[in-house]
Amino acid sequence: MDGQLNSQCVADQFHQDPRVIQAKRLILDALSTHQHKLDGPRPSNSSLDTSYMALLGEAGKLRGRPLMLPYIGTGIGRGALVELGDGSVKYDFISGIGVHVLGHSHPAIVMAAIDAALSDTIMQGNLQQNSESVELARELCEVGNRNDGHFTHCFLATSGAMANENALKLVFQQKAPANRILAFRGGFAGRTLALSHITDRPEYRQGLPETVAVDYVPFFDSECPIKSTSEASQQLRYHLQKYPGEHAVMIFELIQGEGGVYPGNREFFIALMDILREHHVPIMIDEIQTFGRTTEPFAFQHFGLDEYVDVVTVGKLLQVCATLFSEPLNPSGPLLSQTFTGSTSAIFAARAILRELLSGDYFGEAGKILKFGNYFISRLTAIQQRHPEAIDGPFGFGGMIAFTPFGGNPQKAAQLVRALFEAGVLCFTGGNQPARIRFLVPYGAVRYEDIDAVTVIVEQTISRIVSLRGG
Ligand SMILES: Cc1ncc(COP(=O)(O)O)c(C=O)c1O
Known part of the structure; x- marks a missing residue:
């Protein structure tokens, strides 16, 4: 400690x-x-199959629908490998959708959890904060300000959605009575009543009352950067003119993750941010998925957007979620308050993860994030060249990588995820039209041999599916 x-x-x-x-x-x-x-992927232990199937069935029943993947862990792993309750061992290349950045059972995380277990406070928050809450908030501000950021405040939360809700409260209060939000097509912001309207998936808000009006702007298209920048700028100006003074914020997801791994670029973001500045609309960056996955801790630092950011949210790989904001957004009145802002083990783990990422050789053009990302991309590119009929891509970079299988058909993509699961690789779909296969690589634990082994399994699985379908 x-x-x-x-x-x-x-x-x-x-x-x-x-x-x-x-x-x-x-x-x-x-x-x-x-x-x-745990020295490699292995199939399930047949003597555990029946009890594991029963557990999966019960989990689905209690949840009201089957699990996203038949994944229930035992609580141990080694690097990129994780053991499941049926005794199988798999390569976890989605890492809890971006959570296990140091892989499974990393000694520093286990140590953090033990230190936390020795503390009297299970959950921290309102009136039960220990010093580590303050230290984590300070460290996050320091990381956010390491270039030209200007964050003075950091409020911790237990979910990405809550961190985003807190950010929205700040901007709504500052811009009252503004009641609209600007967001990107294809973006994901979370699933609360407000956020499910910002997340651009109508099925995620089916039957829910409209809580906030959202005006969408098309996202960057890497195939026609200049045209897409000009179209997005035009659309943004259209919304701002149609509803003058009514927008409280524009939310930026700099690399769309749930949408299927679509990075934007600096010129695109600056074009829009300059327009927003002209209209005094605050800029919020949702880094719940992008934090720690590019050449800098924050993706806004990677894209050189520090001077524009008013509020930023983080979550996932940090274990603790947070809203960082600059002084003008500090609310009047008790707008933000929570019994629980994070568990003690999550707060200790967050500090250990930050320490590892900042002291290890992760960031920069020669850092591990880009190095492992580039290697994985080169392996997937080779597969694409051998199977151009089966996959497009790869897309993304660093810690967020995807490819489009079988023309982007959502059912076929879901079947491939399932087939890869059976073959020993955990990944997930992203986006819908096209549906992609996504990887959030645990680069704090992965080795080149793991990437080799995973890409061999990917290629064998794709080849098998292609040959079963008769080419
Ligand atoms: C960009 C982004 N924002 C917000 C969220 C919501 O975070 P949580 O699931 O922790 O509420 C996610 C989760 O996937 C996300 O990717």
């Missing part, structure tokens, strides 16, 4: 007690021994 408490406090004396230190060392040793049994 590396909090601000000093040894005059009993908590620190407890954490430094040789018995505690010894116990933690023993646990890590035992973990390492057992993790080493």
Whole structure:
């Protein structure tokens, strides 16, 4: 534990007690021994199949629909490998849709969770904050300001959706009585009553009352960058003129993730952000998925947009979600308050993950994120060249990569995800028209051999499907 408490406090004396230190060392040793049994993907253990199927059935029943994938973990893994309840071991290349950036059972995360377990506070928030909440908020502001950012505040939350809701409250209050939002076609912002209107998937708000008016702007098209920038600018100006002074914010997802992995570019974003500045509309960046997946901690830093950002949200790979904002957005009145802003283990883990990402060789053009991303792309490109009839792409870069299988047909994409699951690779679909296969690689744990093994499985699975369909 590396909090601000000093040894005059009993908590620190407890954490430094040789018995505690010894116990933690023993646990890590035992973990390492057992993790080493996970040395590659393996099929299920047939003696566990019946109980696992029953558990999956019950999970689906309780949830009201089947799980997105037949995935229920045992709670142990090793790097990119994870063990499931049927005894199978799989390569996790979707990492909980972007959560396990350091892979499974990383010693630093296990240590963080043990330290958290020794704390008296399970969940932190309103009136039960320990020093690590403050330290994490400070560290996130420092990371956000490492170039030209100007964040003065950071409010933690337990979900990406809640971090986005908190951001919306700030901009609505500042721009009151503005009551509209600008967002991108194909974007995803979460699933609360408000956010399901911003997320551009009508089926996600089926039967829900309209809570907020949203005006959509087309996203960047890498095949015609100049035309798409001009069309988006025109559409943005149209909305701003149609509803003068009524927009509280424009939400930017700089690389659309759930939409199927579509990166924008700097010129496109700046064109729109300049128009927004002209009209005094605050700029919100949703980095719940993009944080830590480009050449910089924040994707707005990767695209060089620091000076434009008024509020940014993070989540997923950090384990704790947060809303970072600049002074003018600091609300009057108790607009933001939560019993729970994060579990102690999530807060310890977030700090360990930040430490690893910032002190390791992850960012920059020569950093691990781009290096592993480029290697994975080169392997997928080779597959595409051998099977041009079956896949298009790959798309994306760094920690967010996708390809389009079988012309983007959503059913065929879902079948491929399922076939890859059976063959030992976890990935997921993204987007709808076309549907793509997405990977959020755990680059904090992955090795080149893992990428080789995964791409061999991808190619074998695609070849098998193609030959079954008769070419
Ligand atoms: C860009 C983006 N925003 C918001 C969210 C919502 O986050 P959560 O699922 O933690 O509520 C997600 C989740 O996928 C996301 O990708």
